[in-house]
Amino acid sequence: MQRFRRLPGMGALAAALGAAAPAGAIVQGGPAPELAPHTVMVVERQGFCSATALAPDVVLTAAHCVAGKEVRVFYRDAANAPAFLAPRAVAVHPGYVKGAEQSRRKSIDLALVRLAEPLPKGFAPAALSEATRPTAGETWTVAGYGLQTEGEPRSGGQFRAAPLPVVEPYGPSSILVWLKSPGRGACTGDSGGPIFAPDGGLGAVTVWAEGTGKSRCGALTQGVLVAPQRAWIDKTLAGWGAR
Template identity: 45%
Template sequence: MRIRFSRLPSIALCLLPLALLASAARAVVGASNDGAGFGEKIVMVLKGDKSRAGFCSGVVVRQNVVLTAAHCVGDAAHTMIHFRAPDGAPVLSPVHRLAVHPAYRANAIRTRERSVDLALVELAEDLPSDFQPATLATASEAAPGQSFRVAGYGLTREGDAHSAGQLRIADLTLRAPVSDILLWLEDPSHAGTGACTGDSGGPIFEADGRTVAGIIDWTGGMPPNKCGALTQGAKIGPQKGWIDSVLETWQGR
């Protein structure tokens, strides 16, 4: 059952500062723009237990399914979806079940293993009708210099938890080398724009702003910063078969 609040629930407020420790991708910092026009496709993903808590972003792919990063979810009992109702009230929606990509490796950054950081989250109830599922890319080809648009609810000022919670977008370009499963994006002006804490799980749109080419899963910055230099995402095209398979299985149950 969904839980509606007259103001942002305390659980979400508690998650914001703790998320600085829990998210791999640290909202968009630098020259980002308001995400108006994208809110009907993007939600927040909350994860927490007695010892750790964090928040991410996620993109709607069905009226009751969200695609996000695998490191953004726990088990179904400790994962919730946060969004605003049509009247603006904050809502927490419980999760029915989730699926983590079989090639996901939680320690991949440390061990340098090949990993696909994706997860699908099925809600217990459909999202409101004003949410519209995004179109997922089927192709995976991309060339250095190609433009992409990232979106998320994360920090707009690195280290400031109070700067999170507003949907922001930014335009980045693909940098070399080109990977078969990852997108490596950078600010073309090298002015420090990129994803940050809370943007993990958020969509990487193609330049048209309609087709999701990737899911944000990690960021890097120029020391001492941890954001703004490199935004990494898992490519959707090579994983479209897995996504479709899970969705088909869920639809049949």
């Protein structure tokens, strides 16, 4: 059984968020201005992830990005100035298992973050896809703020996206989706970011990536499907008064 690696952490956070950082996110990805308003960054002292807005004051990300960590949601305002929002509450999926990659246990690596104040009006909540069983060969779009070039921190911090075909390395899954295209895929900082389904809705959340040889990015991207977890998402949002 092939082993997946969690998207690696990133120590040089300041470099990735610096104003001089070149454009880049998703290995071999490109600009996607129509998707950018749905997506923000989740930062902590040792690294960053991506996240998707589900409500003006709620974002969805990977549980491993926020569980047990002090985080802030980062974005740039209309004047391109950096802004940080503190979380008001964090809900980690009850099926999340820390370190599941070592024990090879099933883990629902999702978390919802309620913000202390709403995101600016320029951000738009993403619609949730109803896609429950991706089919091999379908094209899904992985997006985020991660590195364009593995190992180069300053290549991150800008939103990019890449269309990737679905593969089924172990057969179809009711929990996960796998995406693979030579030289393309998620990298450091893309964890927690959106994977959009063919219907245009948020279909999955990026949680893992794998490269070829010694590379850790750009070969295989894995996401947790959103539709099978709608009951938990809807219950949490309703409890927060967000939906």
